[in-house]
Amino acid sequence: MKPFHRISLSCVVLVFLASPLSIHAQDGKLNVQVTPRHAYIFIDGHAMSEASKRHSFSLGPGDHKVEIVNYGYTPVSRTVTITTGETANIEVTLNPVSTTVTGPFGAMTIEGGSRDAVLLNGKTPDFFVGHGDEFNHEWWWKQELVVPPGKYDVTVLHEDKPAWEGPVEVPANQRVVIDVPKGVRKTVAWPRGEKLGTVSRFSAGTASATVAVAKPTAELAATASQINCGDSSQLKWGSTDAPQVQITPVGSVATSGEQAVQPKQTTNYELTALGPGGTATSAATVNVNTAVQSSLALSPAEVQYKRIGDKVLQEGSTALNWTATNASVVSIDPLGTVDANGNRTLPVKPQKNDPGSIDESVTYTLTAKNECGGSDTKTATLRIVGTIEPQPQLATRSVYFPTDLPGNVNSDDALLSSEKETLTSIADSFKKYLEYKPESHLTLIGHADKRGPQAYNQPLSERRAQLAKAFLVQQGIPEDKIETEAYGSEKNLSASEVKNLLEQNADLSTEDREKLLAKLPTIVFAYNRRVDVNLSPTGQQSTLQYPVQASDFATLIDRNGPNQQAESLVQPAAIKEREKN
Numbered sequence: 001m002k003p004f005h006r007i008s009l010s011c012v013v014l015v016f017l018a019s020p021l022s023i024h025a026q027d028g029k030l031n032v033q034v035t036p037r038h039a040y041i042f043i044d045g046h047a048m049s050e051a052s053k054r055h056s057f058s059l060g061p062g063d064h065k066v067e068i069v070n071y072g073y074t075p076v077s078r079t080v081t082i083t084t085g086e087t088a089n090i091e092v093t094l095n096p097v098s099t100t101v102t103g104p105f106g107a108m109t110i111e112g113g114s115r116d117a118v119l120l121n122g123k124t125p126d127f128f129v130g131h132g133d134e135f136n137h138e139w140w141w142k143q144e145l146v147v148p149p150g151k152y153d154v155t156v157l158h159e160d161k162p163a164w165e166g167p168v169e170v171p172a173n174q175r176v177v178i179d180v181p182k183g184v185r186k187t188v189a190w191p192r193g194e195k196l197g198t199v200s201r202f203s204a205g206t207a208s209a210t211v212a213v214a215k216p217t218a219e220l221a222a223t224a225s226q227i228n229c230g231d232s233s234q235l236k237w238g239s240t241d242a243p244q245v246q247i248t249p250v251g252s253v254a255t256s257g258e259q260a261v262q263p264k265q266t267t268n269y270e271l272t273a274l275g276p277g278g279t280a281t282s283a284a285t286v287n288v289n290t291a292v293q294s295s296l297a298l299s300p301a302e303v304q305y306k307r308i309g310d311k312v313l314q315e316g317s318t319a320l321n322w323t324a325t326n327a328s329v330v331s332i333d334p335l336g337t338v339d340a341n342g343n344r345t346l347p348v349k350p351q352k353n354d355p356g357s358i359d360e361s362v363t364y365t366l367t368a369k370n371e372c373g374g375s376d377t378k379t380a381t382l383r384i385v386g387t388i389e390p391q392p393q394l395a396t397r398s399v400y401f402p403t404d405l406p407g408n409v410n411s412d413d414a415l416l417s418s419e420k421e422t423l424t425s426i427a428d429s430f431k432k433y434l435e436y437k438p439e440s441h442l443t444l445i446g447h448a449d450k451r452g453p454q455a456y457n458q459p460l461s462e463r464r465a466q467l468a469k470a471f472l473v474q475q476g477i478p479e480d481k482i483e484t485e486a487y488g489s490e491k492n493l494s495a496s497e498v499k500n501l502l503e504q505n506a507d508l509s510t511e512d513r514e515k516l517l518a519k520l521p522t523i524v525f526a527y528n529r530r531v532d533v534n535l536s537p538t539g540q541q542s543t544l545q546y547p548v549q550a551s552d553f554a555t556l557i558d559r560n561g562p563n564q565q566a567e568s569l570v571q572p573a574a575i576k577e578r579e580k581n
Contacts, residue, residue, distance in 0.1 A: 027058045028082040033091040034068055038134070038204065040117055042067035042125045046160040047117040050131050068092050069128040071211050071276070072202025100200055101146075101212040105193045106170035108145040110135040110156065112180040113164075117157040118145070120213065120276040126243030129276050132156065134209040138175065141208040146199060148215040149174075150278045156180050216242035218280035220271035222261075226287045228326045229372035232260045233286045235269060242273030242280065263288050264372040290374035294324040296332070296366040302383040303348045305358055308436040309391025318382055320344050320364060327368035327376070335364070350384045358386045394433045396426050396533040396542035401464055402556055403449075403529065409467045418550035423468060426533055427475030433535075434481065441536050442477070444468050446486040449528040457488035468531045492528045493544070495520055501527070501544055508548070516548070526557055 032041055037052035044065050048057065051068065059082045066078050073094035080088050110118060113132025120129050135145040149172040155165040156178075164181040175190035199212035217240045224233040238256040239245050246252050248270045250259065261269070266287045273280045303316035321343040324330045331337045335344070350358045362382045369375040399422050406414040415423070426442075433440060446461030446468075465484040473479050493501075502508065502516055502523070516523050526546060533542040547553065 026084045027060055028084055029087040030057045030059050030064070030066070030080055030082060031055055031087060031089045032057070032066070032068070033089070035093045036070065036073075036204075038131075038209075039068050039070035039073070039094060040125075040128055040131060042069065042128075045124070047157040048160070050115045050133075066090060067125045068094065069125045070094055070202065071129045071213065072096060072200070075125075097201060099214075100198045101214045102198050103193070103196055104149055104172045105146050105196050105199075105212075106149045106172055107138075107175040107190050107193060108135060108147060108154075108168065108170060109138055109175060109177045110145065110180060111137075111177065111185075112182075113156050113158075113178075116163050116180070119155040119157065120147070120152050121274055121278070122153075122244060122276070123155055124243070127276050129213055130209070130211045132180065134204075134211060141206065143207070143209050144175075144211075146193075146196070146210060146212040148213070148277050150215075152278070154178065213277040214241040214275075215277040216240060216273040216275040216280040218242070218245075218271045218273040218282040220247070220269060220282040220284045222269065222284040222286050225285060226289070227263075228289045229264065229370040229374060230262070230326075230328055232262045235259050235261055235284065237271050237282070239271070239273035239280065241277055242275040244274040246272050246274075248272070261286065265290065288372055289326060290370065290372040292324065292327045292368045292370055292374040292376040294322065294327065294330075294366055294368040294376045294378050296320070296322045296364065296378040296380045298364070298380045298382050301381070302385065305348060305350055305384055305386035306389075307387075308389045308432070311436055313435055314386065315348060317345050317347050320346055320380070322366050322378075324366070324368035324376070326370055326374065328370045330366065330368045333365045333367070340368070346382075348382070348384055350386070350388075352388060355388050355390045358384060358388060360384045389432075392429070392433045392436050394429050394535055394540065396429070396535065396540070397422055397547075398533065398542045398544055399423060399464075399468055399531045400526065400546060400556055401529045401531070403451075403525070403558070404460065406463050406467050409463050409470065414467050415471060416552045416555060418547050418552050418556065419468075420471065421550075422547070423471045424475060427472050427477055430472075430481075431476055439537070441481045441483060442472070443483045443485060443534040443536060444472075445532040445534065446484070447491065447528050447530050447532070448489050449525040450489040450492050451525065452489075454488050454490070458486060461488045462486035464529075464531050468533075489528070493524065495524050498524045498527045501546075505545060507545075512548070522557065 032051065032055050034051035039051045041048045041051055043057060061082050061084045064080045064082060066080055068076055073096055076092050076094060078090055080090060082088055110132050113136065116132045117128060118130050118132060118135065119127040121127055129145060134143055137143050147170055149170055151167060151169045154168045156163045164183060166183055168176055168178065168184060170176050173190050173193040174187050176187045177185045179185040199210065201212055201214065203210045220235065220237040222233045222235055227233055235247065236258040237247065242255060245255050250269065263286055266285065268283055268285045271282045299319045299321065303318055304314050306314035322332065324340045327340055330340050350360050352358050352360065362384065364380050366378045367375065399419050408414060430442060444465040446465035448457035448461045465486050469482045469484055472482055499517065499520060502513055527544065534540065550556065
């Protein structure tokens with residue numbers, strides 16, 4: 001071997017080719033001039049020759065990739081365009097790398113490989129460490145391949161075809177002899193390995209050469225080792241002397257860099273740096289919190305509801321409040337998809353629609369999930385209580401009075417029991433009606449029979465209306481809901497009108513109706529001693545039906561109390577009913 005200058009680090013030049021190597025007449029030529037001359041030339045990924053042996057190549061027309069490598073030098077790559085019948089020239093000077101390699105060491109001797117390309121742990125130019133003539137003896141002048149102890153996949157290429165390839169294990173301070181093409185021939189002690197301290201990556205002299213291959217380094221770290229589902233962590237890594245770098249499960253990466261990751265579960269990331277000098281690894285774990293935490297609450301949890309007819313008198317609402325952490329999808333049944341945190345005011349309406357009591361429950365269910373498989377469910381139940389009442393019907397009857405009464409509206413005895421009973425019934429009914437139609441009011445209209453002058457009858461009818469109003473107020477009717485009018489005897493019912501009322505009264509037997517009609521003048525006077533009750537704004541008027549079955553009927557007919565005439569007017573059935581009670 002001819003003497004060479006001392007150099008350090010391999011060099012690779014990468015160029016993209018449009019056509020394969022060729023020997024046809026339409027080819028062009030490529031001349032390559034490389035310093036140092038012991039570098040190796042690859043064209044289109046094919047190992048061609050040592051630069052000192054051959055400088056001219058016949059190539060097909062088009063673009064070609066030229067790679068020039070020598071361990072211990074910085075790679076150089078060129079793109080060459082070949083034209084038919086013409087010659088292209090490349091002149092390359094490789095720059096040495098000054099870093100050195102430290103032990104422990106083992107060694108390889110490769111015999112029979114001549115000037116074949118030797119690659120460790122890969123078959124691309126990145127894994128080239130030298131040619132066979134540089135590693136073929138261990139005499140006084142050493143030609144050796146120094147490597148870190150370990151296992152290697154060795155490939156020896158002769159004109160781009162494997163002359164031999166196979167696994168080789170190199171122990172520390174041992175030398176493995178490989179006989180191409182037979183393979184590993186022996187492993188022998190290598191005492192010199194113990195004496196080596198720091199070695200240059202490449203050195204060459206007279207009939208001597210040493211290539212010291214560096215073991216790769218690898219370092220991987222995660223900026224956040226604990227994240228919630230959906231969050232990211234940044235992986236940062238670096239490596240040396242490793243043309244092939246991979247992060248599991250990310251994939252192939254550059255020799256150094258950083259990348260955001262968003263794992264769905266706790267993941268161990270492992271960086272593997274593979275180079276001619278072996279493999280280096282580094283790992284970092286990102287722990288993923290997949291747990292979802294949520295809450296759901298109603299305020300209030302019970303709501304009152306009241307409806308009369310088609311009018312809702314009491315309809316509450318409730319506020320639904322919820323939170324969900326570490327969740328990407330949140331839904332509330334029956335509301336649908338919602339934000340992770342929020343509140344919503346919900347109107348309350350029962351399912352029941354017919355009259356009766358209400359006691360219903362509505363359950364809201366929150367489901368929170370994330371893309372990492374975490375989930376949580378919460379429920380909140382709303383109770384709806386109340387009533388639905390039919391639309392009220394205000395049935396009123398006119399209130400009838402004895403002759404000349406009342407004389408004093410302040411007297412406790414101013415009203416008879418039947419009058420109180422009628423007015424109490426009106427008060428109870430009207431209070432419920434006010435809930436349904438609060439704008440309603442009553443008009444009490446006083447009347448007197450035609451006996452006596454109008455000057456007497458007018459105040460008498462006013463007293464009757466005022467007395468009825470005072471009693472209704474005592475029963476709980478707001479005073480501003482009652483108006484009074486009085487007409488004295490101006491609007492008396494005629495005899496024919498009273499007769500019609502008697503004939504239309506289905507509660508009277510034929511016999512009783514005939515008795516009353518026989519005393520029609522007396523009954524006409526009784527019908528006109530009354531207070532009518534009209535409902536506004538509907539205009540509904542009270543029923544004109546004399547209380548012939550009232551226990552105090554005789555007093556109503558004659559203020560002096562029961563007498564033969566009064567009793568004779570009372571239906572027998574009514575008298576029997578009173579006696580029974």
